[in-house]
Amino acid sequence: MTLDIDQMNVQRARAAVETCQRFHFMGVGGVGMSALARWLARRGKLVSGCDRSDGERLEFLRREGIPTHTGHDVSHLREADCLVYTTAIKPTNAEFLAARERGLVTLHRAELLAAIATSRKGLAVTGTHGKSTTTALVGTILEAAGLDPLVFVGGDAPQWGGNVRFGDGEWCVFEACESDGTIVLYEHCSQVLTSLEPDHLDQYGTFDNLQAFMRRFAASAAEEGFLVYCADSEAAAGVAEAAPCRRVSYGLQAGEYRAVNIRPRQGGGTAFSMLSPTGRRDVRLRLYGPHNVANALAAVAAATQVGVEEDLAVEALATFPGIGRRFECLGTFGASIVLDDYAHHPTEVAAVLRTAREYLDRPIVAIFQPHLYSRTRDFMDDFARAFADADEVVFTEIYPAREEPIPGVTGEELARRAAAVRPDRPTHYVPTLPEVTDFVRHRYRQGWAVIVMGAGDVRKVAEALVKEP
Known part of the structure; x- marks a missing residue:
């Protein structure tokens, strides 16, 4: 969605927090959106949400008493008097259009966060x-x-x-x-x-x-x-x-x-x-x-x-344990350890692998899911060079998030360029996450540090691996 930021109104959002009672979140599976939904629910508001696919975060919200739905549908609005949306929601989305037509207060996620923070x-x-x-x-x-x-x-x-x-x-x-x-x-x-x-x-x-x-x-x-x-x-x-x-x-x-x-x-x-x-x-x-x-x-x-x-x-x-998806050790499979990291920018990928090289006395295989076609296009060569500290690399296909494909911008092309940077290192392209899980399961059981990286859903690979006996 193209945003008209100058038309956004934090004062209006602050008023909505005080006067609206029923909030519906489109894209509630996002980490920022779910946090706002939880805060409103804690204040006694009636909160619901939906996202394009189910997952652990939606299940977490349901356990906290916040009803969530998979997919987008006008029926989700029910008696809502405020709709909260993200930049990923298209302006042609039927649920979003219905909220506007019904005269609901519609707030971008950032308007709501700003209203809370600046109070x-x-x-x-x-x-x-x-x-x-x-x-x-x-x-x-x-x-x-x-x-x-x-x-x-x-x-x-x-x-x-x-x-x-x-x-x-x-x-x-x-x-x-x-x-x-x-x-x-x-x-x-x-x-x-x-x-x-x-x-x-x-x-x-x-x-x-x-x-x-x-x-x-x-x-x-x-x-x-x-x-x-x-x-x-x-x-x-x-x-x-x-x-x-x-x-x-x-x-x-x-x-x-x-x-x-x-x-x-x-x-x-x-x-x-x-x-x-x-x-x-x-x-x-x-x-x-x-x-x-x-x-x-x-x-x-x-x-x-x-x-x-x-x-x-x-x-x-000294007491801080870290947060999820930041060099997070999920467990082991075989004799290997499995770590998960949110790194999705070349500088972050390089920093994670440099840290692994310094702190882990194991060969390193990096499993990388590129995030966004535009980011992959803009930093293709930087990504190709970012894996210097990995002994082997596995690339998946790009996680698109809100974007449409860009011709010539693929995970396979990134793998090709990374292989050209280090022709002596095994570099693989395995397009889907189930295929990646199977590939890693059979190749990297014996004493590796398996580091899964990306801002999409590649964590599923790490979670599947540590469930192995």
């Missing part, structure tokens, strides 16, 4: 990489400090039983997705900018346009608040200059909060020393890799701006 002190966490983990880390620290934050995470946090931490404190920490331009709705919040690289070029066209949108967002930050940004990213630092509030930097190479002596931690995780304006502190994480060290630095920097003592923040970091 408190909002802390928006954005950037190309690390949003979900950083959001959950900040929430964990504020929780440890007794601030009882409301937290919306773009993943499942096991310590909170899902993608929301329900809190009544003055702070709302939330993941602010930059994919469709609606990020500019989150005005008058404090901000964390973790990174900025070319992505979502189907929406922005060019990286310059993306940076311009992000500068517009930074300029809307609360003047009495703060913006924490990664100084290692030239683009992020440039965007931060537009903020009217105090700016705080962090990074692995530069910044007011910096990490040195990063090393694997005995027993699992990562250890490092944090240099900050108040001194040096030793930090222990249950997370893996330098990218998560950067996420931890961002979280400490943000929490200290809120008013949390650094020593308490560092102690809280």
Whole structure:
């Protein structure tokens, strides 16, 4: 759906939260949508939802008492007085059109999130990489400090039983997705900018346009608040200059909060020393890799701006178990281990595999499902080079999400280019997930690290494998 962002109205969304009683969500299987549905249900609203296919998230919502349906149908609206939709919903969708014709309040997901977040002190966490983990880390620290934050995470946090931490404190920490331009709705919040690289070029066209949108967002930050940004990213630092509030930097190479002596931690995780304006502190994480060290630095920097003592923040970091689909070990099959990761950008794929190479003493097979035809087209050669630390690679066909196919852009073509980059390495193209599961089952049982990656439904492969005896 092409969005007219300037016509979106957060005040109208805030009024709907107060006055509407029956909310229906189109696309409720998405992690962000299901979080909002759960929050409204917790407030006593009558909530229902639908998505194009069933899955674990819909089943989870049903267990929480939220009725969900598979597919889209006008009958789902029933007595709803507010419809919440996502960018993936086409404007010609019959259910969406019926809601408009009946005069229902129709809200984009971002309008609703903005209405909730800006009714408190909002802390928006954005950037190309690390949003979900950083959001959950900040929430964990504020929780440890007794601030009882409301937290919306773009993943499942096991310590909170899902993608929301329900809190009544003055702070709302939330993941602010930059994919469709609606990020500019989150005005008058404090901000964390973790990174900025070319992505979502189907929406922005060019990286310059993306940076311009992000500068517009930074300029809307609360003047009495703060913006924490990664100084290692030239683009992020440039965007931060537009903020009217105090700016705080962090990074692995530069910044007011910096990490040195990063090393694997005995027993699992990562250890490092944090240099900050108040001194040096030793930090222990249950997370893996330098990218998560950067996420931890961002979280400490943000929490200290809120008013949390650094020593308490560092102690809280050590308790954080991570979130789902981020270097998540699901179990074993045969003598191999199976990990699942949401990596869907070349930089993320490379970081996951680099971490696996450093921390896992096993040969690595990467199972990758590309996400979106446009992203695969825009970064085809970058993806082909991103698998340097894998001993073998298996590519599936592209997960289309909201997009139609683009001629010449296929998982098979990506596999061909990756094989050309490393002709000495076995590189395979196996189009469907059932075929991938069968292929992996027979080839990688003996002592491999099987790493499943992608933002689509490739996790099904990992789940099927660990069910093996």
